[in-house]
Amino acid sequence: MPLPVPVLPEGVDPAWLPVEALRPLGVRRTLIRGSGPLVDTVHGEVADACGRFGGKVVRGEEGAARGAPDGARYDLLLEVSAAEGLGAEGFAFGRDGGTTTVTASGPHGLLYGLFHVVRLGAAAFAGPVAREEHRPATALRMLDHWDNVSVHPVMGQVERGYAGGSLFWRDGRARGEAERVRAYGRLLAAVGINAVAVNNVNVREAETRLLTERLGEVAGLAEALRPYGIRTHLSVNFAAPMLLDGLPTADPLDTGVRAWWAGAVRRVYAAIPDFGGFVVKADSEGEPGPFAYGRSHADGANMLAAALAPYGGTVHWRAFVYDHRQDWRDRGTDRARAAHDHFAPLDGEFAGNAVLQVKHGPMDFQVREPVSPVLGAMPRTRLAVEVQATQEYTGQQRHVCWLGPMWSEVLRFRTDGAAGPSVAESARGGIVAVSNVGDDPFWTGHPLAQANLHTFGRLAWRPDADPCDVLDEWIGLTFPGAPARLADGLRAVLRGSWRTYEKYTAPLGVGFMVQPGHHYGPGVDGYEYSRWGTYHFADRDGVGVDRSAATGTGYAAQYAKAWAEVYESVDSCPDELLLFFHHVPYGHVLHSGKTVIQHIYDTHFEGVEEAEEARRVWAGLGDLVEPARHARVAERYEEQVRCAREWRDQVNSYFLRKSGVPDGQGRLIH
Numbered sequence: 001m002p003l004p005v006p007v008l009p010e011g012v013d014p015a016w017l018p019v020e021a022l023r024p025l026g027v028r029r030t031l032i033r034g035s036g037p038l039v040d041t042v043h044g045e046v047a048d049a050c051g052r053f054g055g056k057v058v059r060g061e062e063g064a065a066r067g068a069p070d071g072a073r074y075d076l077l078l079e080v081s082a083a084e085g086l087g088a089e090g091f092a093f094g095r096d097g098g099t100t101t102v103t104a105s106g107p108h109g110l111l112y113g114l115f116h117v118v119r120l121g122a123a124a125f126a127g128p129v130a131r132e133e134h135r136p137a138t139a140l141r142m143l144d145h146w147d148n149v150s151v152h153p154v155m156g157q158v159e160r161g162y163a164g165g166s167l168f169w170r171d172g173r174a175r176g177e178a179e180r181v182r183a184y185g186r187l188l189a190a191v192g193i194n195a196v197a198v199n200n201v202n203v204r205e206a207e208t209r210l211l212t213e214r215l216g217e218v219a220g221l222a223e224a225l226r227p228y229g230i231r232t233h234l235s236v237n238f239a240a241p242m243l244l245d246g247l248p249t250a251d252p253l254d255t256g257v258r259a260w261w262a263g264a265v266r267r268v269y270a271a272i273p274d275f276g277g278f279v280v281k282a283d284s285e286g287e288p289g290p291f292a293y294g295r296s297h298a299d300g301a302n303m304l305a306a307a308l309a310p311y312g313g314t315v316h317w318r319a320f321v322y323d324h325r326q327d328w329r330d331r332g333t334d335r336a337r338a339a340h341d342h343f344a345p346l347d348g349e350f351a352g353n354a355v356l357q358v359k360h361g362p363m364d365f366q367v368r369e370p371v372s373p374v375l376g377a378m379p380r381t382r383l384a385v386e387v388q389a390t391q392e393y394t395g396q397q398r399h400v401c402w403l404g405p406m407w408s409e410v411l412r413f414r415t416d417g418a419a420g421p422s423v424a425e426s427a428r429g430g431i432v433a434v435s436n437v438g439d440d441p442f443w444t445g446h447p448l449a450q451a452n453l454h455t456f457g458r459l460a461w462r463p464d465a466d467p468c469d470v471l472d473e474w475i476g477l478t479f480p481g482a483p484a485r486l487a488d489g490l491r492a493v494l495r496g497s498w499r500t501y502e503k504y505t506a507p508l509g510v511g512f513m514v515q516p517g518h519h520y521g522p523g524v525d526g527y528e529y530s531r532w533g534t535y536h537f538a539d540r541d542g543v544g545v546d547r548s549a550a551t552g553t554g555y556a557a558q559y560a561k562a563w564a565e566v567y568e569s570v571d572s573c574p575d576e577l578l579l580f581f582h583h584v585p586y587g588h589v590l591h592s593g594k595t596v597i598q599h600i601y602d603t604h605f606e607g608v609e610e611a612e613e614a615r616r617v618w619a620g621l622g623d624l625v626e627p628a629r630h631a632r633v634a635e636r637y638e639e640q641v642r643c644a645r646e647w648r649d650q651v652n653s654y655f656l657r658k659s660g661v662p663d664g665q666g667r668l669i670h
């Protein structure tokens with residue numbers, strides 16, 4: 001039986017699945033062979049498209065003889081064939097003799113094959129195409145929602161959320177809007193995402209109870225996401241046995257604690273048989289963890305892994321562990337070192353179903369960071385890399401900042417130097433993003449931030465894809481039939497937007513300089529004298545953090561030799577990371593030929609000019625974009641330009657006053 005396609009609530013944007021995107025499929029004859037719930041989803045998709053555009057869909061059973069049961073010719077064959085050996089999610093695509101064929105070894109592969117056809121559009125039905133095999137680079141492509149069940153007094157419904165409320169929770173309870181959640185699952189499946197964690201990594205009281213008496217609410221979400229091949233995960237509180245059942249300890253080696261978790265997990269799987277597993281933030285920014293009992297993070301993770309193992313579940317243990325009560329006067333402690341210091345010695349100690357989830361950089365999702373050295377230091381551990389789609393430090397979905405190029409750089413980075421594996425290859429445990437989605441009608445607040453969500457999914461599936469091709473694909477789907485002027489305009493405002501943002505914010509990899517707490521807008525010394533370990537050390541002579549092994553914190557030596565050497569020396573360190581690794585005088589000359597101080601001035605002027613130019617380009621597209629979308633973006637460009645000017649003026653004035661070095665071009669600096 002075909003499963004009906006979810007109906008979007010009135011006014012909700014279809015994002016990259018507008019009805020038109022399914023027209024090429026919907027005008028044709030399709031034969032589907034296979035059985036089971038996901039094949040019913042595929043059938044529902046094709047039936048819906050055919051209902052709109054006049055095509056026809058016929059369903060046959062898996063393994064049936066070739067040819068449609070009704071003997072007619074068909075344009076598209078979607079079939080499950082166990083013999084294929086393409087893995088659970090892979091599929092083969094080809095076109096021959098007027099028929100396009102998608103063959104998958106299993107129903108998940110068929111679903112991804114269907115969306116491959118949708119993404120290709122008319123091209124899926126043109127010319128012969130030799131058989132291509134498609135498989136995801138990693139089995140886990142996940143979104144972590146930092147959604148709270150109860151509204152947090154400071155963080156709100158969604159921690160670091162810039163797209164309205166949560167799709168899942170409102171005012172302390174599940175929203176119960178299964179249709180919208182299913183529609184969300186559909187969008188995610190269309191870009192290859194297959195796992196969602198439904199609550200914030202900071203697990204407060206109400207959220208702790210999702211594991212036990214409120215499990216039914218999680219099961220409701222799992223039911224809505226399941227038809228699109230998405231497994232549900234839960235963030236859990238390490239101290240749950242104490243908080244929920246008054247156990248005297250949460251010691252991971254205590255038999256009572258282990259039995260408690262085993263029981264909790266058994267009940268979870270009784271309610272959600274395909275449950276994905278747990279996400280855990282332990283001993284991090286005040287969350288409870290194994291350190292309280294003198295145990296290691298491997299002990300903590302393995303205890304949960306043991307509880308999950310009988311059911312095929314996974315624990316995602318986050319490596320974001322550092323001293324968040326640092327004394328700014330203490331130059332010996334370097335937050336960047338922390339994850340490697342804590343975790344690298346534990347390589348080989350984690351259970352097979354424990355994944356260590358590592359932020360892509362050593363600090364915290366800044367606009368520019370080096371790749372975390374942990375990603376190259378734990379070959380005997382299943383690692384996942386975590387990026388941040390929600391734009392906490394990259395303009396909070398008020399600024400356009402398409403992160404595709406950054407993620408692509410991270411995923412392609414070779415941790416051993418030129419020859420070794422890429423981050424994507426090392427991340428055998430998965431590729432994860434903190435979600436940028438909320439209940440906003442455009443899903444992501446800023447309509448153009450949809451491109452980040454789409455790009456994340458596509459790069460998680462294929463990390464070596466060219467992000468600009470992915471962007472073009474997003475443009476083609478979201479704006480079907482876009483005239484060249486619109487497509488060019490979208491490219492112009494998106495492609496370089498990450499670098500534009502970098503130009504007008506913290507320079508040369510130094511990071512932060514944001515307003516404390518909410519992290520929006522400039523605050524050059526916002527974090528300079530605080531406990532968070534995020535300093536730039538600017539004084540009258542220079543700026544930057546000496547992380548060399550010779551004279552600094554030694555962080556540079558956490559990399560494999562090839563990179564350690566590159567970063568160790570001011571001469572070989574790439575310009576964009578110079579102030580991350582070195583403290584240099586303002587007159588230091590970059591590889592670009594400019595001094596550091598002139599680079600700061602120039603990039604801040606340029607960044608604002610680029611933001612102004614993007615605003616102008618967008619204004620010129622008014623006749624080609626629906627009014628609501630155009631107005632929403634135009635309004636946000638006003639804010640982006642205002643904020644970019646504020647960044648320019650505060651950063652430039654700060655460094656002029658500190659250094660006393662005038663701008664070589666004599667521009668007005670306040």
Ligand code: GCU
Binds near residue numbers: 201202320364
């Ligand atoms: C950042 C962010 C927090 C979040 C944390 C994490 O520090 O500001 O809101 O909880 O990352 O990743 O755990």
